[in-house]
Amino acid sequence: xxxxxxxxxxxxxxxxxxxxxxxxxxxxxxxxxxxxxxxxxxxxxxxxxxxxxxxxxxxxxxxxxxxxxxx
Amino acid sequence: xxxxxxxxxxxxxxxxxxxxxxxxxxxxxxxxxxxxxxxxxxxxxxxxxxxxxxxxxxxxxxxxxxxxxxxxxxxxxxxxxxxxxxxxxxxxxxxxxxxxxxxxxxxxxxxxx
Amino acid sequence: xxxxxxxxxxxxxxxxxxxxxxxxxxxxxxxxxxxxxxxxxxxxxxxxxxxxxxxxxxxxxxxxxxxxxxxxxxxxxxxxxxxxxxxxxxxxxxxxxxxxxxxxxxxxxxxxxxxxxxxxxxxxxxxxxxxxxxxxxxxxxxxxxxxxxxxxxxxxxxxxxxxxxxxxxxxxxxxxxxxxxxxxxxxxxxxxxxxxxxxxxxxxxxxxxxxxxxxxxxxxxxxxxxxxxxxxxxxxxxxxxxxxxxxxxxxxxxxxxxxxxxxxxxxxxxx
Numbered sequence: 332x333x334x335x336x337x338x339x340x341x342x343x344x345x346x347x348x349x350x351x352x353x354x355x356x357x358x359x360x361x362x363x364x365x366x367x368x369x370x371x372x373x374x375x376x377x378x379x380x381x382x383x384x385x386x387x388x389x390x391x392x393x394x395x396x397x398x399x400x401x402x
Numbered sequence: 403x404x405x406x407x408x409x410x411x412x413x414x415x416x417x418x419x420x421x422x423x424x425x426x427x428x429x430x431x432x433x434x435x436x437x438x439x440x441x442x443x444x445x446x447x448x449x450x451x452x453x454x455x456x457x458x459x460x461x462x463x464x465x466x467x468x469x470x471x472x473x474x475x476x477x478x479x480x481x482x483x484x485x486x487x488x489x490x491x492x493x494x495x496x497x498x499x500x501x502x503x504x505x506x507x508x509x510x511x512x513x514x515x
Numbered sequence: 516x517x518x519x520x521x522x523x524x525x526x527x528x529x530x531x532x533x534x535x536x537x538x539x540x541x542x543x544x545x546x547x548x549x550x551x552x553x554x555x556x557x558x559x560x561x562x563x564x565x566x567x568x569x570x571x572x573x574x575x576x577x578x579x580x581x582x583x584x585x586x587x588x589x590x591x592x593x594x595x596x597x598x599x600x601x602x603x604x605x606x607x608x609x610x611x612x613x614x615x616x617x618x619x620x621x622x623x624x625x626x627x628x629x630x631x632x633x634x635x636x637x638x639x640x641x642x643x644x645x646x647x648x649x650x651x652x653x654x655x656x657x658x659x660x661x662x663x664x665x666x667x668x669x670x671x672x673x674x675x676x677x678x679x680x681x682x683x684x685x686x687x688x689x690x691x692x693x694x695x696x697x698x699x700x701x702x703x704x705x706x707x708x709x710x711x712x713x714x715x716x717x718x719x720x721x722x723x724x725x726x727x728x729x730x731x732x733x734x735x736x737x738x739x740x741x742x743x744x745x746x747x748x749x750x751x752x753x754x755x756x757x758x759x760x761x762x763x764x765x766x767x768x769x770x771x772x773x774x775x776x777x778x779x780x781x782x783x784x785x786x
Contacts, residue, residue: 338414344566345421346409346625346742347573351590354748356523358592358603405574411740416629420707463669466662480658483665
């Protein structure tokens with residue numbers, strides 16, 4: 332994958348993250364089980380990419396990229 | 403399943419660079435590891451001190467601009483601001499903290515400074 | 516049974532198409548009065564939040580957007596059991612209902628603009644120094660020099676912000692014409708002049724796009740990013756105050772979120 336394609340993937344992911352991390356419907360309370368509000372903010376691009384690498388190593392196989400399925 | 407939204411730009415590298423900077427300004431979890439507790443607390447305290455220092459500076463500038471300070475007062479203000487800045491610099495060195503680390507992200511309110 | 520939440524839709528019917536969510540599980544609608552909450556079941560704890568999870572989450576919200584008005588959930592909203600989901604709907608129904616009504620037939624577009632902050636500052640500094648050429652007195656004390664320098668910084672910073680606002684206002688004049696709502700953020704970084712979300716009716720999408728093309732060609736010295744159409748993430752407003760999250764008694768669905776060592780510390784477990 333050349334650099335521009337890689338960067339385009341990154342910028343798409345960053346744009347999505349910019350929205351899903353702390354926008355949209357945000358509910359809180361005892362009944363919500365998920366990473367705590369504050370913790371969600373830590374999930375930045377570098378963290379995600381490193382998580383994918385680590386998970387792929389553990390699984391012994393790469394994740395299929397959703398981007399490849401897009402027309 | 404793939405998303406439909408498109409993200410269009412002629413400069414993906416530029417935007418990646420800027421948006422990654424946003425990620426860096428994120429609050430760090432206060433680590434319970436004792437080695438880092440001291441540094442975490444220092445960061446918190448110094449962030450607040452820095453905020454106050456900057457507010458004082460801003461206030462002083464506004465008054466100078468408004469012309470409400472005498473020459474002597476300006477001299478004294480200068481002396482105080484110099485000392486404050488020097489002290490902050492010293493404290494940052496003692497705790498090994500950089501300017502970028504002294505900020506707090508208030509979520510929807512943006513950054514403290 | 517852990518339920519992962521994707522969005523609130525303005526329909527209490529079953530979703531006819533088969534939509535796949537996280538872990539390949541089926542996405543379905545839990546009705547509540549005249550609206551519904553779209554979920555899927557999660558069986559295994561999510562080991563780590565990967566790019567994969569983020570994009571799948573977004574893909575579901577966008578699929579829903581094709582047929583319904585959707586209020587997209589923030590990433591990783593997970594509730595334990597249908598009871599809790601319905602209880603949540605009890606609390607938020609009014610808010611959801613109002614938001615759905617206000618957002619019907621509208622989509623979000625994102626625009627980001629980068630400008631050469633250094634160049635802008637240099638120009639401002641030159642202008643300022645030319646104007647104040649005679650202000651320097653060589654026999655000034657260190658204190659006065661310090662104040663003068665600080666003052667210059669202060670004026671430059673203000674001129675910088677005013678310049679930014681001028682640019683943004685000029686752009687907003689065009690973009691705002693075809694938007695029903697907007698959220699603008701100035702100078703999130705020095706170079707990121709504008710980070711904006713515009714709410715546009717589906718009918719006005721083309722006009723809005725045209726307005727963007729106009730400003731893109733009008734100011735070629737700036738760099739632009741255009742994204743969308745998104746579900747209206749920036750325009751969901753909940754009146755009901757969220758209660759602070761209490762950690763006591765929460766099931767840890769995340770066994771471990773793997774982070775880079777520099778962020779928290781290698782192999783730290785989330786509480």
